[in-house]
Amino acid sequence: MSKADSISTIKGIGPATEPFFHKIGVRTVQDLIDYYPRAYTDFSEITPIADIVPGLVTLKAKITKISGRYVRRGMHITEAIAEDSTGSVRLVWFNQPYRAQGTSSDTDYFISGVFELSRQKMVLLNPTTEKVSDLPISTARIIPRYKETKGLKSTQIRKAIREVLPAIAVEQETLPPWMLKKNKLSSRSEATRAMHFPGSMKELNDAKNRLGFEEVFELALASLLNKEEHSHEHALQVPFVESLAKSFVSHLPFELTPDQKRVIWQIYQDMQSDDPMNRLVEGDVGSGKTVVATMAALMVLNQGFQVAFMAPTELLARQHAETIHALLKPLQLEHTVGLLVGSLTSAQKKAAHGHIESGKVSFIVGTHALIQEKVDMKNLGLVIIDEQHRFGVAQRKQLQKKAGHMPHVLSMTATPIPRTLALTLYGELDISIIKTKPKGRKPIETSIVSPNSTKDVYLAIDAEIDQGRQVFVVCPLINDSETLQAVHSVGKVHKDLSLGPFKHRKVGLLHGKLPADEKNAIMQDFVDKKLDILVSTTVIEVGVDVPNATIMLIQSADRFGLAQLHQLRGRVGRSEYQGYCYLVLSDSKAPSKRLQIFERNSDGFKLAELDLELRGPGAIYGTFQHGQLDLRVAKLTDVALIESARNAARDFIKKDEKLVYYKHLADRVNTLRSVTNLN
Numbered sequence: 001m002s003k004a005d006s007i008s009t010i011k012g013i014g015p016a017t018e019p020f021f022h023k024i025g026v027r028t029v030q031d032l033i034d035y036y037p038r039a040y041t042d043f044s045e046i047t048p049i050a051d052i053v054p055g056l057v058t059l060k061a062k063i064t065k066i067s068g069r070y071v072r073r074g075m076h077i078t079e080a081i082a083e084d085s086t087g088s089v090r091l092v093w094f095n096q097p098y099r100a101q102g103t104s105s106d107t108d109y110f111i112s113g114v115f116e117l118s119r120q121k122m123v124l125l126n127p128t129t130e131k132v133s134d135l136p137i138s139t140a141r142i143i144p145r146y147k148e149t150k151g152l153k154s155t156q157i158r159k160a161i162r163e164v165l166p167a168i169a170v171e172q173e174t175l176p177p178w179m180l181k182k183n184k185l186s187s188r189s190e191a192t193r194a195m196h197f198p199g200s201m202k203e204l205n206d207a208k209n210r211l212g213f214e215e216v217f218e219l220a221l222a223s224l225l226n227k228e229e230h231s232h233e234h235a236l237q238v239p240f241v242e243s244l245a246k247s248f249v250s251h252l253p254f255e256l257t258p259d260q261k262r263v264i265w266q267i268y269q270d271m272q273s274d275d276p277m278n279r280l281v282e283g284d285v286g287s288g289k290t291v292v293a294t295m296a297a298l299m300v301l302n303q304g305f306q307v308a309f310m311a312p313t314e315l316l317a318r319q320h321a322e323t324i325h326a327l328l329k330p331l332q333l334e335h336t337v338g339l340l341v342g343s344l345t346s347a348q349k350k351a352a353h354g355h356i357e358s359g360k361v362s363f364i365v366g367t368h369a370l371i372q373e374k375v376d377m378k379n380l381g382l383v384i385i386d387e388q389h390r391f392g393v394a395q396r397k398q399l400q401k402k403a404g405h406m407p408h409v410l411s412m413t414a415t416p417i418p419r420t421l422a423l424t425l426y427g428e429l430d431i432s433i434i435k436t437k438p439k440g441r442k443p444i445e446t447s448i449v450s451p452n453s454t455k456d457v458y459l460a461i462d463a464e465i466d467q468g469r470q471v472f473v474v475c476p477l478i479n480d481s482e483t484l485q486a487v488h489s490v491g492k493v494h495k496d497l498s499l500g501p502f503k504h505r506k507v508g509l510l511h512g513k514l515p516a517d518e519k520n521a522i523m524q525d526f527v528d529k530k531l532d533i534l535v536s537t538t539v540i541e542v543g544v545d546v547p548n549a550t551i552m553l554i555q556s557a558d559r560f561g562l563a564q565l566h567q568l569r570g571r572v573g574r575s576e577y578q579g580y581c582y583l584v585l586s587d588s589k590a591p592s593k594r595l596q597i598f599e600r601n602s603d604g605f606k607l608a609e610l611d612l613e614l615r616g617p618g619a620i621y622g623t624f625q626h627g628q629l630d631l632r633v634a635k636l637t638d639v640a641l642i643e644s645a646r647n648a649a650r651d652f653i654k655k656d657e658k659l660v661y662y663k664h665l666a667d668r669v670n671t672l673r674s675v676t677n678l679n
């Protein structure tokens with residue numbers, strides 16, 4: 001059997017079952033081998049019948065007195081007795097009429113199932129049985145559970161895997177021998193076998209450790225190789241002019257935090273070199289990243305180069321353009337801030353392109369439009385990407401291509417991943433962290449609210465408005481739909497609030513379906529305090545900065561993920577005023593663990609870590625929005641594993657190992673390089 005063979009060559013997979021395997025992405029023997037289980041149930045311990053207690057049990061027993069009958073229409077029941085030398089127990093199956101056939105009373109069986117109460121009697125309910133004389137696959141061992149599809153059960157997958165065990169036994173090693181030895185890793189073939197047929201929990205854990213190590217090692221290596229490649233590129237050198245930085249700071253209405261100062265200094269040092277900067281600034285919501293980015297831009301503009309600033313939403317791009325314009329204005333530099341967003345008319349766009357190409361506009365703020373449109377930015381010195389997790393890698397590539405040379409790149413994110421992980425996955429990036437928030441910020445008071453006790457919350461909100469503060473109310477959907485009756489639509493919430501508890505207040509409505517100029521006008525009204533309450537969809541999720549707003553009320557909060565909730569909550573608590581966040585549940589059920597975690601934790605870094613733990617392996621997908629980067633085995637919270645895999649990647653390069661000698665590794669790493677490559 002060759003691994004490239006179609007699965008139809010496997011005994012037991014015929015024309016009838018093959019299409020189901022295709023559905024789960026398994027076409028070849030190799031695909032099947034790589035189809036790891038997603039969970040396991042330990043049925044390995046065999047218990048004498050006299051000793052069984054409720055729960056999972058495996059018996060080694062004879063099956064006698066088996067008989068089946070219909071108890072009523074559509075309800076078949078099979079009953080039997082299992083007997084070993086210590087005693088007997090009842091077996092019951094519902095709607096499995098074939099059970100009674102082919103079971104012989106003088107054969108020993110492994111019987112695995114749950115010993116539980118059924119119709120007031122303790123029985124083994126719907127157990128799985130296999131002859132002891134066969135190699136058991138679904139009883140008497142640690143049973144792998146595969147992701148199933150309609151028409152394909154775990155049992156069938158297990159049977160197919162049993163057939164390819166000989167191919168697994170000769171699986172080739174993918175990692176260098178020194179690496180296995182140093183990290184005490186099992187061989188690839190042994191680990192793969194143990195994933196599907198673990199002999200013990202220890203064997204299974206070793207297998208996961210080995211395969212998880214390999215995954216993280218591949219990522220780390222791809223990232224390091226990218227970094228090496230970048231080191232040959234050239235960027236425009238941006239000298240540091242101290243008097244200019246001082247002058248900028250002297251015009252700020254606040255003092256920079258020590259973290260802000262440190263990060264700005266790191267950026268200035270990066271940009272003085274002609275090695276392109278590739279730095280990621282991780283700073284929690286409200287930590288003051290915009291001013292850091294503006295200071296970076298300052299030096300670049302001063303040198304006569306252009307800066308492109310990309311934001312994930314148009315609302316945010318417009319806000320940034322204004323903030324940046326205001327921050328730079330007192331310096332009277334030769335610069336113009338221009339906006340390039342999707343909603344401009346074609347005449348406006350054409351004018352904008354002209355200004356960018358002629359260099360009249362030196363600071364270009366925009367959304368995806370920046371990369372989608374054919375506009376030359378030959379003089380581009382710096383690219384700033386706000387909330388970088390929002391952008392696909394391909395998009396970042398495009399933007400950088402426009403320059404013809406490598407611009408310096410500064411990415412900023414408020415959805416941090418733990419540092420060790422970031423260093424591994426983004427090894428090609430230098431990372432700066434803004435840990436502390438500006439002085440005087442108070443932690444936001446967060447509370448979970450059941451839908452029938454919103455009255456008190458409304459009173460509290462009203463009192464805040466009396467103090468001159470403003471309020472965001474966020475809802476998950478635009479339209480009420482029948483299936484999502486519990487979900488409040490913005491329209492309905494807006495109506496209910498503005499006609500009910502807040503009829504004496506000014507309540508605005510904002511959602512993504514409104515025309516862009518209307519959206520901007522409403523946002524502007526809110527900024528200008530012409531509105532007390534803004535009812536909105538998640539269009540305001542990221543980046544929006546209205547320091548006078550102190551309350552964030554989230555409707556159907558259970559429908560949001562942790563990262564999204566944290567972004568939303570980050571819209572308040574952006575000034576010296578106390579901020580509040582209310583999480584209104586969509587029903588009166590107990591709040592989820594996720595929401596409770598969120599209620600208790602305000603640190604974005606901590607939340608990111610907890611989020612990873614909650615979601616388990618594969619969670620990386622949500623973070624990076626790229627399936628190729630998905631991890632199937634490694635736990636991203638396993639710091640020790642991640643660190644040793646990262647060291648292994650460094651060693652690989654240090655030892656001058658060549659990828660060509662490791663075909664499997666080379667294939668993986670090259671794919672990963674193309675999706676993580678930032679240029």
Ligand code: ADP
Nearest residue numbers: 254255256257285286287288289290291438545
């Ligand atoms: P984020 O890191 O979420 O992008 P912003 O850059 O939008 O945060 O800053 C949040 C708010 O904090 C803004 O109103 C900004 O003017 C203000 N701010 C930034 N730095 C400081 C500071 N050092 N002291 C006080 N306020 C600051």
Ligand code: MG
Nearest residue numbers: 289290386543
């Ligand atoms: Mg921001």
